[in-house]
Every structure is written in structure tokens, then in C-alpha cells.
Amino acid sequence: MRHRLLVPGAAALSLLLAIPASAAGFTPGAPGVGDSYYPESGNGGYDVSHYDLRLKYQPKTDLLEGTATLLATTTQDLSRFNLDFGLKVSEIRVNGKKATYATSGKHELEITPAAPLEKGKQISVVVRYAGKPSELKIDNFSAWARTPDGGVVAQEPDSAVWWFPSNDHPTDKATFDISVAVPDGTQAISNGVLTSQSSKLGWTRYNWRSDKPQATYLTTLAIGKFDITTDKTANGLPVLNAVSKDLGANEGAARASIERTAEVTEWLEGVFGPYPFNSVGGYVPNVPAGYALETQTRPFYGKKAFDRGANVSVVVHELAHQWYGDSVSLKDWKDIWVNEGFAAYSQWLWSEKEGEGTAQELADYVYAQHPADDPFWKVKPGDPGADRQFDSAVYDRGALALQALRDKLGDRTFFKILKAWPTEHRYGNASVADFVKFAEQKSGKPLAEFFDTWLFQPSKPAAAGTKSTAQRSFRAAQAPVAQPKSWKQIAATHDMHVQPHRH
16 A cells, blocks of 8 residues: 655644654653552663762762763653662763753652653663762661771662662662772772772772672672682682671681681572572671671671671571572562572571471471460561561561471472572562462462462461471470570571661
């Protein structure tokens, strides 16, 4: 069929050109992704693929200067879009051209590009900024901790707004290049692999690269004076551990714990499949914190986490997150069980391997510790609520659910699922509902009612749901269940996961 070409007259053409872009279907991106617990987190209208952060930090003054380059793809016709950020901005360019910007809310940076952005286009955003991150308070809280010789940022569910502009939600993961200049004699530690370092005019620059998708809250930076050790796992994976030079009495316990990182990683590969990233390790800075966090490739461990001596169990927990939480990330913060339930259960498996209590014995102990009227059972691991997101029940009841699943399916099917999930969902996002469907597919059994009982009902599951556990738990009602040898170390990690979270 022939089409007649219609050419508008001059008057009509001028009228078309006079219509502002916003009236032609270009609209602002949403100021949040609509997360159930943190509706202001993240932004709509684009997906980031890469962050290039070029930073300079002076420990004496806490001054952070930065230029962040974001590479992204628009997901709608955009008249403007937001980034999550709190420090003072001096200039923003979009696709090389200066953009106007304003701030709103607690951490919203509203950017209006010189020209509207069409859907499906690749864009670059350059943000120049400076500020003292420890002085930035959001809800009277700062994620940036100053140390005697530097600064550290490692927090959950958000930390990026204190040091780089981002789309701050786990559903928008990206690769990272992080380059940091610090005074000579001071080190900068971040995620991934140290690709190079150089010194000039009293400053040393460290260049770090994470080449696999990484959530913004899992991106970390530690500046200070560290003793650094390097190694490789049996598979050739680079290992880098760092311990602050001034940990005092905790230094030995900290080092004795994180220096087992390579061993733990090799063991976890047998449970969860190939390690998903380009390096592994951990760091212990001199911050008076008792928590740990699974920052990607390089978990953070607070100094006080080792007050009671070495704790390899917490290393197991944070490294298990590299598969469950980091590689496969949650879709919504209500899905926290797909992170914490599995990391907690990995500690039970480690206990079993070490001969310090089987996973079944740990399950029996946890089940017996909490009578039916205990508030412990009111917490729903599958959707605990923002105020209970890191409650001990999310960890213990979450792990208990997995042991009940193991009893129900048998070891062969259960461990096949544990390995297949992070393999088939690698570098993606998933929900509790996604795992339920996945387990049903892999086992060939209907499991919706089972998971509802364990993860969503605010009550103690009757007889723990399986014959073997029922018998043991019935016995527990008549006589105390012995505390497994590993329990104190496992329980200590609960304290480490209550403190780092801002609500």
C-alpha cells in the first residue's frame, strides 16, 4: 500500500516546535522505586550499568571531594530524574551538557537535563561534589564513621548517599570503578580487585574494580592504616584481608577470624557452587562497632565483633551472603529472608562440619528455647516489617525453616536447591515468592503451605512440621535440649546484625 507523505505547513510546524518537551510525553522519573519498607529509596526512569568514582579524602578534616560518572539507560521518556545523594554538589552534566538541579526530601537530588531524554537511550551523568560525610545527618544518623586515621562507610539498608550519588536500591545493580586518593602512608580499601596504585605530591591513589553487578549498599570504602595480607584460594581467586594497625587487644582475635576467609570460601563453594565475584576478603577497621556487613567481595567486621575472641562463624555468615544477598539480591526489602535465612543457616552447616553441633541439633535447640507465647514467633521472616527487619527471629526462625525444608525434602534434593538457586539467579534479584516457586519446581512437591507456616504465620509451627523434629521437640518439652557447642558464636552474630541498620 502506498502512503501519502504529509508535509506540514510553516505555521503548523512552528506550532509543533513550540510545544514544550514535557507536553510531548516526557515526564519526571519517580523519586523512589516503591519499596515496601523504604519507599524513598532508589529512583525511577533509568537503570545504571556502571559507576566511576574518582575521590580524594583528607582524614584530618574529613573532607571528601568527588567526581562521579554514572552510565545508565533510560527506561522512559524523561523530562528530569533523581539521584539519591546528600553532599553538596557543584556541577552536574548529562551527556556532556550542564544540567540544572535542586534538592528535595531527605536525600533527593533532582536533575533536569538541558534536553529531554528519550526512552531506551544510553546516558552519562557526571556529578562534582564535596563535603564532610560524617557531618551529614539523615534522621539524625550518619553512615560514615570517622576513625583515628581515616573513615569508613558500611551500612544497611543504605550508605551510598553519604559518599556518592546513586540509584540507591538493590534492584539497580551496576559495576564499579572506585579511585581514591589519600595522604601518603594511608590506605584506601574498597570492593573487588586493586588494579593499580600510584603516589604523587604526597598523595597515594588506589584504583579498585568490581566487574560484576553490585548493589549500592554493598559498596564500601575504608580509609586508614592497615596491615594487609594477600593470598589465593585453591581455585586461584585473589584474597585480600586488612586489619587496622590500632585494634589493640582485639587484633589477634580479628586476624585469627578473617584469615580463615580462603578456607571458608572454598568450603562454601562446595555448598553453594562457584564463587560469583572477582575477589574475596574482609577488613576490620578501628571503629567502635560490634556489627558485621556483607559488603561485596570484602565484608566489613567491626572491632567489637571480636571482644569475646575469634569468631569464624560470623565470617561464614558474611561470606555466605556473597551468594545469598550479594549475587542474588532481594527485590524488595521485605524479602530479607532470602538474604539472612540462608546466611544464618550456613553457620549451622559450618557447625555441623566442625563437629560442634549438627544443623538438626541447632534447630531442636532454637525450637525448644521459644515457647508458643514467645514474641519470637510473632515475627514473620517472610515479611517481618521494617522495624523487625533484622530481628533475631529473621535469622533463627529463618534458618529453622530451612532445616525443616531439609527434613521434608531429604539431603539430596535440599542441597541441590541450595546450589541451584545462586547459580540460576546469579547477579539478579529475587523474592521470597520466587524461592518458594523455585523449590517447588526443583523438588516436584507443593510447598506453598509449608513456607506459609514457617515464614508468614505469627505463631509457633506445630511440632516443627516434620516427624523427626516433632519427636525431638516433644522430648524437648519434657527435658531441656542441650546447647550445641557452636551456639554462643552463632548467637553472638545476632548482636552484630542489630546495630548497623537505620530505620
